[in-house]
Amino acid sequence: MSSTEPLWEVFIRSKQGLDHKHVGSLHAADAKMAIENARDVYTRRMEGVSIWVVESKYIHSTNPDESESLFDPANDKVYRHPTFYELPDEVKYM
Amino acid sequence: MNSKAINIAKKNLVDFTLFLADSSLMMGHRLSDWTGHGPMIEQDIAITNIALDLIGQSRNFYQYAAQLINIQNDKKITEDDLAYLRDANEFKNLLITELPNGDWAFTTTKLFFFSAWQFYFYKQLIYSKDEQLAAIAEKSLKEVTYHVRWSSDWVIRLGDGTEESKSRMENAILNLWPYIDEMFVPAAFEENLKNSVSIDVNNIKNKWIEKVKSVFAEATLSIPEKMWMQNGGKNGVHTEHLGYILAEMQFMQRAYPGLEW
Numbered sequence: 001m002s003s004t005e006p007l008w009e010v011f012i013r014s015k016q017g018l019d020h021k022h023v024g025s026l027h028a029a030d031a032k033m034a035i036e037n038a039r040d041v042y043t044r045r046m047e048g049v050s051i052w053v054v055e056s057k058y059i060h061s062t063n064p065d066e067s068e069s070l071f072d073p074a075n076d077k078v079y080r081h082p083t084f085y086e087l088p089d090e091v092k093y094m
Numbered sequence: 095m096n097s098k099a100i101n102i103a104k105k106n107l108v109d110f111t112l113f114l115a116d117s118s119l120m121m122g123h124r125l126s127d128w129t130g131h132g133p134m135i136e137q138d139i140a141i142t143n144i145a146l147d148l149i150g151q152s153r154n155f156y157q158y159a160a161q162l163i164n165i166q167n168d169k170k171i172t173e174d175d176l177a178y179l180r181d182a183n184e185f186k187n188l189l190i191t192e193l194p195n196g197d198w199a200f201t202t203t204k205l206f207f208f209s210a211w212q213f214y215f216y217k218q219l220i221y222s223k224d225e226q227l228a229a230i231a232e233k234s235l236k237e238v239t240y241h242v243r244w245s246s247d248w249v250i251r252l253g254d255g256t257e258e259s260k261s262r263m264e265n266a267i268l269n270l271w272p273y274i275d276e277m278f279v280p281a282a283f284e285e286n287l288k289n290s291v292s293i294d295v296n297n298i299k300n301k302w303i304e305k306v307k308s309v310f311a312e313a314t315l316s317i318p319e320k321m322w323m324q325n326g327g328k329n330g331v332h333t334e335h336l337g338y339i340l341a342e343m344q345f346m347q348r349a350y351p352g353l354e355w
Contacts, residue, residue, distance in 0.1 A: 026136055029251075036244060037136035040143055 007056040008034040010041075012048035020052050028053075101166075102286075107224065108162050109186060109283035110292055112176065113328055114227075115155030116187035119177060120336075121208055122148030123343060127195055137198075140244060144205070147237040152177070154230045178347035182337050183330040186281075190273035192327075192335045199262035202248035204270055209241035210305050211277045214298035223290040246309045253313025260314070268318055275323035277302070284328075 005027040011020035023042050028034035034053040043051070062070060074080070125145035132138025156173035164170045190208055195201045216238060219231035252259040278299040284292045303317075310316060326332065346353055 027134065028136065032247070033251075036247065037140070039240075040140040041136055044139075044143065 005029050008038075008053045009056050009059055010034075010038045011052040011054070012038075012042055013050040014048050015046070017048075020050065023047070025056060104162060104166070106283040106286045107291060108159055109281075110287055111155050111159040111162065111227065113186040113281065113283070115152045115159060115176070116185045117152075117191050117208075118148045118155065119152035120185075120187040120191035120339070121205070122146070122152060123339065124191065124193070124195055125201070125205070128201070133198055141201070144241055144244070147241070151230070151234045151237070154233070158226050158230070174347070178344045182332055182340055185330060185332065185336060185340075186328050187332075187336075188273070188276055189324055189327040189333055190270065190276070192333055192339060193270070193273065194335060196266065196269075197262055198248070199252050199259065200266040200269070202245050202252065203263065203266040205241065206245035206249050206309070207270060207274060207277075207306070209238055209245055210302055211298075212238045213242050214301045214305075215293060215295075218293035218298060222292070227291065242305075249309055249315070250313040253310070253315040263313070263315055267315065271318045272321060272324045276325050276327055279325065281328035 006029075007025055008028055009025050010023050012023050013020045026034065026037050026041055028037050031053060035051055038051045038053055042048070122145045125141055125148065128138065128141045128145075130138065132141055153173055156176045159176055160171050160173055188208070188211075190204060193204060195204075213235070216231040216235045220228050220235065222228045222231065249263070253263045254260075278295045280288070280292075280295050284295065288294055307317065324333075
């Protein structure tokens with residue numbers, strides 16, 4: 001049965017969290033079933049309080065072969081980091 | 095109240111608690127048979143989760159019943175004695191809970207009928223004068239709300255599905271319908287506690303019917319014609335299934351009394 005059902009990626013926001021994290025994937029016939037399946041499979045141990053599901057085909061990702069040209073150039077550009085300004089004492093704990 | 099009246103009141107309360115415990119345990123136990131056999135991994139996990147929820151509910155009720163029984167007895171018992179050492183004619187579960195699982199259509203419809211009953215029952219039971227029962231009802235209501243949602247979803251998918259799924263659903267409904275009436279016919283212990291501890295099941299019958307009708311409408315299914323209704327579970331008169339269930343469920347405790355993990 002699951003070979004004809006689409007694959008969905010599941011993202012869960014934990015109780016203390018701010019962002020939804022990717023926790024895995026599952027098969028389901030439609031969005032409603034995907035949410036229920038995610039609730040049953042991925043929140044058994046109180047892992048989260050909010051669920052997002054997205055059909056896997058709608059997630060687009062970078063190609064590992066292209067990692068060098070996409071990510072390496074950022075490695076040696078320290079002037080892009082916000083670490084050179086010294087905060088005055090009055091706002092030290094900003 | 096003299097002590098005889100107190101004993102009778104106590105017996106009603108114990109019987110009522112056992113009725114709720116046994117019903118949850120039997121349904122949970124039957125559903126657990128799907129472990130490893132679900133049609134898809136996600137549904138296998140879903141239905142075993144539901145089975146665990148129900149067994150957990152039964153434990154709350156059994157612990158309370160044991161507590162009540164122990165007040166007047168020297169030999170102290172536990173929840174395990176009540177679940178594993180009573181015989182079939184002492185069990186008070188609704189008959190629908192001991193029926194076999196059949197196919198997925200039969201199981202999900204059986205669960206839908208039972209969960210919808212539990213939902214309206216517990217929604218009233220939270221107002222019970224017995225604080226412990228009210229508390230158990232409140233906690234169980236959240237789980238049952240999800241059970242109703244999950245099972246009604248399957249009733250709709252299968253009812254409004256293929257020709258095969260629809261005919262399996264119609265078959266399931268016809269075979270389950272004789273067990274519906276019992277949910278709304280009070281046993282003596284329910285009647286005796288009606289205005290304090292227990293609820294008036296007549297109050298929830300219409301709500302249950304409306305819920306079933308609305309889900310069936312979406313599922314393009316219909317309610318069967320009036321038919322002969324089965325009865326007796328609440329009074330220890332059961333179908334032939336219960337004996338087999340208990341023989342398997344109780345074997346270890348009866349063969350090796352006091353056995354622990």
